[in-house]
Amino acid sequence: MSSLPETTIQETNLSKQESSQLLQQLRTLLGDDNVSAAAVDRLAACRDYWPMGTLWFLEGKAPALPDLVVWPRSTEEVAAVLTLARKHGVPVTPYGEGSGALGGVIPLRGGIVLDMKRMNRVRHLDRENLLVTVECGLNGALYEEYLNRQGFTGGHVPQSIRCSTVGGWLACRAAGQFSTRYGKIEDIVASLKAVLPDGTIFQGRPVPRSSTGPRLDHLFLGSEGTLGVITEAVLRIWPLPEKQALLSYAFATLEAALEAIRRVIHSGARPAVVRLYDYVETSHHFPETKEAEGRCMLVLISEGHSDIVAAEAKIIDAYAREHGAVACGPEPVKHWLERRFNVSLASTLFRQGAVVDTIEVSANWSNAASLYHAMQEALLKVEGTALASGHWSHVYPDGAALYFTLCGFPPGDKADYYKQLWEAAMTSCLALEGAISHHHGIGLHRGLWMDQEHGPGLEVLKRIKKALDPDGIMNPGKMGLEEALRWRK
Ligand SMILES: Cc1cc2nc3c(=O)[nH]c(=O)nc-3n(C[C@H](O)[C@H](O)[C@H](O)COP(=O)(O)OP(=O)(O)OC[C@H]3O[C@@H](n4cnc5c(N)ncnc54)[C@H](O)[C@@H]3O)c2cc1C
Numbered sequence: 398m399s400s401l402p403e404t405t406i407q408e409t410n411l412s413k414q415e416s417s418q419l420l421q422q423l424r425t426l427l428g429d430d431n432v433s434a435a436a437v438d439r440l441a442a443c444r445d446y447w448p449m450g451t452l453w454f455l456e457g458k459a460p461a462l463p464d465l466v467v468w469p470r471s472t473e474e475v476a477a478v479l480t481l482a483r484k485h486g487v488p489v490t491p492y493g494e495g496s497g498a499l500g501g502v503i504p505l506r507g508g509i510v511l512d513m514k515r516m517n518r519v520r521h522l523d524r525e526n527l528l529v530t531v532e533c534g535l536n537g538a539l540y541e542e543y544l545n546r547q548g549f550t551g552g553h554v555p556q557s558i559r560c561s562t563v564g565g566w567l568a569c570r571a572a573g574q575f576s577t578r579y580g581k582i583e584d585i586v587a588s589l590k591a592v593l594p595d596g597t598i599f600q601g602r603p604v605p606r607s608s609t610g611p612r613l614d615h616l617f618l619g620s621e622g623t624l625g626v627i628t629e630a631v632l633r634i635w636p637l638p639e640k641q642a643l644l645s646y647a648f649a650t651l652e653a654a655l656e657a658i659r660r661v662i663h664s665g666a667r668p669a670v671v672r673l674y675d676y677v678e679t680s681h682h683f684p685e686t687k688e689a690e691g692r693c694m695l696v697l698i699s700e701g702h703s704d705i706v707a708a709e710a711k712i713i714d715a716y717a718r719e720h721g722a723v724a725c726g727p728e729p730v731k732h733w734l735e736r737r738f739n740v741s742l743a744s745t746l747f748r749q750g751a752v753v754d755t756i757e758v759s760a761n762w763s764n765a766a767s768l769y770h771a772m773q774e775a776l777l778k779v780e781g782t783a784l785a786s787g788h789w790s791h792v793y794p795d796g797a798a799l800y801f802t803l804c805g806f807p808p809g810d811k812a813d814y815y816k817q818l819w820e821a822a823m824t825s826c827l828a829l830e831g832a833i834s835h836h837h838g839i840g841l842h843r844g845l846w847m848d849q850e851h852g853p854g855l856e857v858l859k860r861i862k863k864a865l866d867p868d869g870i871m872n873p874g875k876m877g878l879e880e881a882l883r884w885r886k
Pocket residue numbers: 445446490491492493494495496497498501502513533534554555556557560561562563564565566567568569570571572573574620621622623625626627628740836837838840872
């Protein structure tokens with residue numbers, strides 16, 4: 398491939414001369430095979446799974462294009478790239494596997510895309526302390542398979558596990574399907590190594606807890622490449638579970654199911670998987686379960702020591718029945734386990750002209766049901782919306798995460814429809830004091846609501862950004878940290 402497509406939201410690029418000088422300097426630093434200005438590499442690194450990027454791609458356009466792509470092999474090489482980029486004021490966008498859902502990797506101002514995939518080694522397995530040290534370009538599925546071979550699990554299984562990296566998880570504060578027991582990635586990480594925009598290497602220490610001032614590792618969690626590049630992490634691991642119990646229940650109402658879940662969690666039980674589907678998703682995912690017809694399906698997996706699993710199953714069963722549930726046995730859970738990575742329907746719908754997306758938020762228990770109803774009502778009011786169904790899939794003592802799946806056939810411009818849909822979702826979520834994202838992060842698109850999410854806190858984030866990255870080279874235009882976003886217009 399030699400020619401490149403038109404771009405839709407590109408803000409700037411390097412001049413030809415700047416780009417070729419930089420190419421030579423990067424080749425000297427990293428070696429010829431680890432730097433590319435080829436059209437095919439620039440195109441491959443220009444977008445993620447953000448639906449607008451996909452829609453533009455289907456029209457033959459790219460959101461924005463980098464000038465160069467690099468594949469560093471060590472923290473020191475990342476530091477060398479950032480030092481050089483800063484010296485020349487060139488933007489740098491870290492890239493994991495591009496599975497982000499909000500346009501986080503789009504190189505709005507061109508420059509260098511720093512692809513982490515060649516930093517993919519497991520460096521140390523510490524069986525005594527249940528810790529593993531890995532490089533951050535490691536693919537999620539390869540990471541979990543490695544641990545399973547050693548008799549452990551990382552406890553983190555996002556739906557995108559086959560197409561995401563450890564670094565992407567940390568940069569976006571990801572959540573896996575087994576999060577109710579093992580936690581989100583911010584609970585799983587013990588410490589990390591990161592390169593700051595001026596090339597300084599930060600190294601955290603994997604102590605269990607400390608009281609030594611703010612935990613600096615945490616600054617990089619959720620920073621989405623705007624504060625530096627996360628190159629290594631020490632993650633907590635668990636022995637493979639001795640026993641699993643697969644449980645499912647059908648409830649007459651969402652409210653009854655949410656109350657049963659809340660009471661299970663407040664009892665101290667921590668099933669790994671807790672997923673509650675609304676009526677629409679229940680009929681879509683579990684058509685064979687007759688007891689679930691016209692009801693809301695709850696699937697759970699309890700795992701670990703067999704005594705703990707037996708006790709948890711008993712507790713869950715008691716609360717479910719107290720709230721009027723019908724037990725549906727292990728089959729619906731097996732069905733979910735088989736189909737949990739299948740998202741092929743979205744691709745088909747995109748090609749049929751639909752706009753498809755997902756929106757995940759979180760709220761306290763006191764607002765969990767009302768948030769669902771308010772967001773669904775607001776989303777269905779947007780002209781063209783055909784589907785706004787939801788499920789809860791990550792549960793905590795103080796609340797839960799709510800995940801909407803959306804499909805619309807816009808009557809007019811797709812980008813206008815898309816913005817209206819999100820405005821409806823974000824506004825109704827904020828009105829009920831929900832967090833506008835639970836695990837997909839902010840990227841480019843959700844930056845539009847960062848001021849409403851954080852209020853004066855956004856200024857604090859901007860000051861941190863300015864202090865660490867005074868020249869604004871790291872992933873510019875993201876996370877609502879800059880006023881002028883072309884996508885806003
Ligand atoms: C089908 C599908 C299912 C999904 N399911 C889930 C799910 O279950 N749970 C969930 O949490 N998310 C899910 N996601 C979203 C996505 O997979 C996550 O956000 C994931 O963490 C992104 O990882 P990545 O390596 O692909 O990152 P990328 O998309 O490459 O990058 C994401 C952001 O992080 C930055 N970044 C990447 N690597 C680094 C690094 N090493 N240092 C600093 N910044 C970096 C990038 O600049 C960008 O801003 C899903 C996405 C898809 C498409």
